[in-house]
Amino acid sequence: MTVRWDKFEAETPEEPLEPLNFIDMSLWDITPVPPRQWAVRDRVPAHQVTLLSGEGGSGKSIIELQLACAHVLERDWFGSLPEPGPVIYQGCEDTRDELHRRVASICQHYGATFAELTKGGLHMFSCVEGDGLLGVPDRAGQIEPTRMYKRLLEAANDIRPKHIGIDTSADVFGGNEIDRGQVRQFVSLLRKLAIAANGSVVLLSHPSLTGINSGTGLSGSTAWHNSVRSRIYLTSDGDLRTIEFKKNQYGPLGERVVVRYEDGVFVPDGGKTDVELALIHKLADDMFLDLLDLTAKQLRFFGAQKGTNYAPAQFAKLPQAKGYTPKALADAMERLLAAEKIRLVDNPTKKASKATLVLLRA
Numbered sequence: 001m002t003v004r005w006d007k008f009e010a011e012t013p014e015e016p017l018e019p020l021n022f023i024d025m026s027l028w029d030i031t032p033v034p035p036r037q038w039a040v041r042d043r044v045p046a047h048q049v050t051l052l053s054g055e056g057g058s059g060k061s062i063i064e065l066q067l068a069c070a071h072v073l074e075r076d077w078f079g080s081l082p083e084p085g086p087v088i089y090q091g092c093e094d095t096r097d098e099l100h101r102r103v104a105s106i107c108q109h110y111g112a113t114f115a116e117l118t119k120g121g122l123h124m125f126s127c128v129e130g131d132g133l134l135g136v137p138d139r140a141g142q143i144e145p146t147r148m149y150k151r152l153l154e155a156a157n158d159i160r161p162k163h164i165g166i167d168t169s170a171d172v173f174g175g176n177e178i179d180r181g182q183v184r185q186f187v188s189l190l191r192k193l194a195i196a197a198n199g200s201v202v203l204l205s206h207p208s209l210t211g212i213n214s215g216t217g218l219s220g221s222t223a224w225h226n227s228v229r230s231r232i233y234l235t236s237d238g239d240l241r242t243i244e245f246k247k248n249q250y251g252p253l254g255e256r257v258v259v260r261y262e263d264g265v266f267v268p269d270g271g272k273t274d275v276e277l278a279l280i281h282k283l284a285d286d287m288f289l290d291l292l293d294l295t296a297k298q299l300r301f302f303g304a305q306k307g308t309n310y311a312p313a314q315f316a317k318l319p320q321a322k323g324y325t326p327k328a329l330a331d332a333m334e335r336l337l338a339a340e341k342i343r344l345v346d347n348p349t350k351k352a353s354k355a356t357l358v359l360l361r362a
Helices: 005-011 060-073 096-110 114-120 147-159 180-197 209-214 223-227 274-297 311-316 326-338
Strands: 038-040 049-054 087-091 122-126 135-137 143-145 163-167 200-205 230-237 240-248 256-262 265-268 342-346 357-361
Touching: 049 060, 049 180, 049 223, 060 087, 060 096, 060 114, 060 122, 060 163, 060 200, 060 265, 087 147, 096 114, 096 122, 096 265, 114 122, 135 180, 143 147, 143 180, 147 180, 163 180, 180 200, 180 223, 274 311, 274 326, 274 342, 274 357, 311 326, 326 342
Parallel strands: 049 200, 049 230, 087 122, 087 163, 163 200
Antiparallel strands: 135 143, 230 240, 240 256, 256 265, 342 357
16 A cells, blocks of 8 residues: 555645744833853853763862852852852762761861751752762754753752762763763753752863873863863872863863862862962063063063073162062063064164174063
């Protein structure tokens, strides 16, 4: 029997299409622009998903638990103050006893009690002995929410946490991590959680060998990086860890914080953050320019080649240098040359036949 598909389609009436829901901007000229909302200012945006990746054993679970407790206790988190409020933490790698030990160290660090964490709204559960999957592909390869996801979404609507921590992606994502479509669909499910909570979602993940070697901290498809609005990469060197903010769609990019493992938690190391380093560099650059202007007025010119006429060494001898070392001034000189704020020219006090290159403002 031959099926007449054209006849079948003709006999099947199409459902009317709903019109697109265009945004009404008619009142935007007289309506204040809504402020950006953050879970952690300039680091973790609200209503979005942040990816926190790091090698196994680097301490990302502790970093995440410290963030969770900082939200609840209204305490500092590595130089920032997270928005105060309740938290949901889904752990898939640590048992209840291990979570007890880890949070006990954080309580000791903050001088807090478990009673305070409970009162502040810290809600933790472990899926070590159960199924923690939040999204799995159907027969068509589309990522569908699981029963666990629906339970978590209901809790997010009830508790309205400022932060939802999920540890880790390998335990909650049942799709193919190199399938861009599935990754984006899963991140969309997590974003729905963040919007329902009016807070943030931080998803922990392990980088691949390629991600480790390249320094990106990624694993699988680049859709992980492209789909989230914020991404943090944790690297280790002995007891030191570097928290690098690899992506920040709404704030400063490239901030780095060096922390040290101590008594079960991470504490800021004596090193400077990128914000602090930027200020230090600017002060050194300004000092170099001031000294360059001063000596040029005196018709004293110095160059960029090491020797008796080396500008950083000569500038460091001046009383106006205020203790700046030749190394600090040399670094400033290189930054200023790269930024084309200073340049090398023929020494104006020398005859053309004996001209040497000296530094002047560009």
